[in-house]
Amino acid sequence: MLNTFYAVALVLTALTISIAALYILSVLDPAKDQKLRKQTAHEKDSVVFLFNDQILTDATPAGRQILDALPKQGSGSDWQHLSHVLESRFPNLTEQVGELAELGNLSILSVDGAHRIEAEWRDGLARVQLNFDDASGGAPIVDRMTFDALRDELEGLRATAQHVPVMIWREDTNGKITWANRSYLDQAAEPGGTDGVASWPPSKLFDRPRLEDAKDLETPRRVAVQLPVDGKRHWFELYDAALGDETLMTAIPVDRVVNAEKSRAEFVTTLTKTFAHLPIGLAIFDRKRQLSLFNPALTDILAMSASFLVGQPTLFAFLDRLREKRMMPEPKDYVSWRQQMTDLESAAVNGTYEETWSLPTGQTYRVTGRPHPDGAVAFLFEDITSEISLTRRFRRELEMGQSALDCIEDAIAIFSPGGVLSMSNAAYTKLWGNDPSTTLEDINLGDAIRTWRSTAGDTPVWRMLKEFVAAHGERQSWTDHIALLDGRQVDCQFVPMVRGATMARFHVHPAQRDLQPAPKSALSLTP
Numbered sequence: 001m002l003n004t005f006y007a008v009a010l011v012l013t014a015l016t017i018s019i020a021a022l023y024i025l026s027v028l029d030p031a032k033d034q035k036l037r038k039q040t041a042h043e044k045d046s047v048v049f050l051f052n053d054q055i056l057t058d059a060t061p062a063g064r065q066i067l068d069a070l071p072k073q074g075s076g077s078d079w080q081h082l083s084h085v086l087e088s089r090f091p092n093l094t095e096q097v098g099e100l101a102e103l104g105n106l107s108i109l110s111v112d113g114a115h116r117i118e119a120e121w122r123d124g125l126a127r128v129q130l131n132f133d134d135a136s137g138g139a140p141i142v143d144r145m146t147f148d149a150l151r152d153e154l155e156g157l158r159a160t161a162q163h164v165p166v167m168i169w170r171e172d173t174n175g176k177i178t179w180a181n182r183s184y185l186d187q188a189a190e191p192g193g194t195d196g197v198a199s200w201p202p203s204k205l206f207d208r209p210r211l212e213d214a215k216d217l218e219t220p221r222r223v224a225v226q227l228p229v230d231g232k233r234h235w236f237e238l239y240d241a242a243l244g245d246e247t248l249m250t251a252i253p254v255d256r257v258v259n260a261e262k263s264r265a266e267f268v269t270t271l272t273k274t275f276a277h278l279p280i281g282l283a284i285f286d287r288k289r290q291l292s293l294f295n296p297a298l299t300d301i302l303a304m305s306a307s308f309l310v311g312q313p314t315l316f317a318f319l320d321r322l323r324e325k326r327m328m329p330e331p332k333d334y335v336s337w338r339q340q341m342t343d344l345e346s347a348a349v350n351g352t353y354e355e356t357w358s359l360p361t362g363q364t365y366r367v368t369g370r371p372h373p374d375g376a377v378a379f380l381f382e383d384i385t386s387e388i389s390l391t392r393r394f395r396r397e398l399e400m401g402q403s404a405l406d407c408i409e410d411a412i413a414i415f416s417p418g419g420v421l422s423m424s425n426a427a428y429t430k431l432w433g434n435d436p437s438t439t440l441e442d443i444n445l446g447d448a449i450r451t452w453r454s455t456a457g458d459t460p461v462w463r464m465l466k467e468f469v470a471a472h473g474e475r476q477s478w479t480d481h482i483a484l485l486d487g488r489q490v491d492c493q494f495v496p497m498v499r500g501a502t503m504a505r506f507h508v509h510p511a512q513r514d515l516q517p518a519p520k521s522a523l524s525l526t527p
Contacts, residue, residue, distance in 0.1 A: 008314065047130040054079035057125065066130075080200060086130075088178060088246070100126055105510060167205075167236075167251040177201045178246060187227050203228070206238060206251060222254065280382045287375030289315040289345070301365070301381050302327050315377075327365075329357050344369065348377045356384070364388045411508045417500030419445040419469050431455075431490075431506060445469055456484050461492060468494055469502050502524060 050058040056078035089110040108121040162182040169180035189204040210457035236251040281298035347353035348369025405425035421443040475496040
């Protein structure tokens with residue numbers, strides 16, 4: 001029994017020594033040690049992530065570099081940030097990795113065949129390794145300077161995109177947002193969200209048209225959307241650009257442009273209504289001298305058909321039609337008329353053209369040319385036949401009234417309320433030796449009294465007349481008597497008239513009426 005126990009002890013001791021020797025040999029084996037070192041270096045250079053559900057628990061240095069370089073798109077877990085970037089090359093990555101616990105292992109090839117994801121389920125943790133299609137099977141080797149330059153450029157481009165004051169985002173073929181800048185995220189954030197930050201992926205603010213409809217749409221497309229941030233309706237112009245399988249979208253706010261266009265449309269509508277009721281014919285020719293705008297009064301005044309005007313005739317074609325319809329003064333010959341129309345255009349551009357057209361039909365038009373912005377020119381046609389007729393009738397009445405005054409033997413002078421000589425007759429000129437119609441300047445009461453003094457001398461009547469003309473309120477006519485320097489006797493009568501006017505009437509005694517006034521040079525009394 002004792003011998004058996006010693007035998008077993010010796011066997012166990014020998015076995016322990018053998019195992020220890022094998023372990024030492026294996027540790028000291030140079031080939032195996034080099035293999036382990038290669039595995040450690042390979043593991044260090046590999047892009048490996050370790051997830052507990054969607055929380056990152058560990059990652060290799062290469063994996064950390066990738067995570068640090070990823071843009072933080074709103075709120076979300078570590079896995080959401082990583083899968084958001086990888087799904088452009090690995091579609092439906094989240095759904096496939098969701099089955100890792102049941103399958104145990106997954107090998108997913110990218111759509112371009114250049115990358116592969118090896119996923120493994122270990123004790124409740126998901127080990128995800130990203131392999132690159134190169135000889136080493138690890139991440140591509142890039143020198144430090146190149147990597148820093150690429151990282152700086154990436155950070156600069158990312159900062160630029162984040163600070164652009166317009167919304168920019170990318171969508172895949174299914175219309176899912178794969179990237180968005182800060183402006184988009186701020187506008188898509190719900191007012192009651194956490195810290196005002198939109199969750200990822202953010203809500204879609206703009207609906208893309210179907211492919212068959214998008215072909216008929218112009219770029220940019222103008223749309224109006226109600227933003228969650230303020231609940232108001234805003235206008236944007238959408239631009240899209242194809243980036244591989246994705247589409248880059250840009251939304252530029254155009255609220256001010258829309259409001260300005262609305263104001264302009266309302267202003268044009270107001271002008272159109274005004275022009276429609278304007279009794280003056282309006283024709284506006286653009287810089288190419290084609291009719292671009294006219295109002296209904298133009299067709300009535302010039303008897304032109306609307307179909308001819310709608311055809312946008314040139315200025316010379318328009319004037320030719322006027323000449324054919326005898327709606328303008330008949331020229332002596334066609335050559336001189338063309339030169340006259342060229343001068344008309346030049347004068348209208350300079351804003352100096354204004355003429356009165358007297359037609360053989362008895363109508364009279366006032367034609368005015370005015371320059372407009374951008375080289376355009378406008379012509380106004382005003383029918384002033386009634387105005388001219390009224391002016392002519394008024395002139396005839398004045399001539400008739402003047403003729404009636406000239407038939408009166410007494411000298412008559414009518415002064416306005418301001419004391420300006422308005423009318424006089426031939427007897428006045430004969431008596432006082434002065435014709436007011438020969439001067440263009442106004443003759444006031446003081447000037448007239450100085451003329452009278454040269455013939456009648458100074459008298460209190462002139463002072464009383466000044467007070468009478470300057471008086472306000474109700475006035476009474478009065479008479480007086482003066483003697484001329486040549487001895488003639490004159491009866492004076494001063495009568496108030498309507499609207500404050502005053503009439504002065506001088507009656508020379510009949511026995512002395514034929515006496516001629518003495519020459520002014522022989523008068524002893526100076527004015």
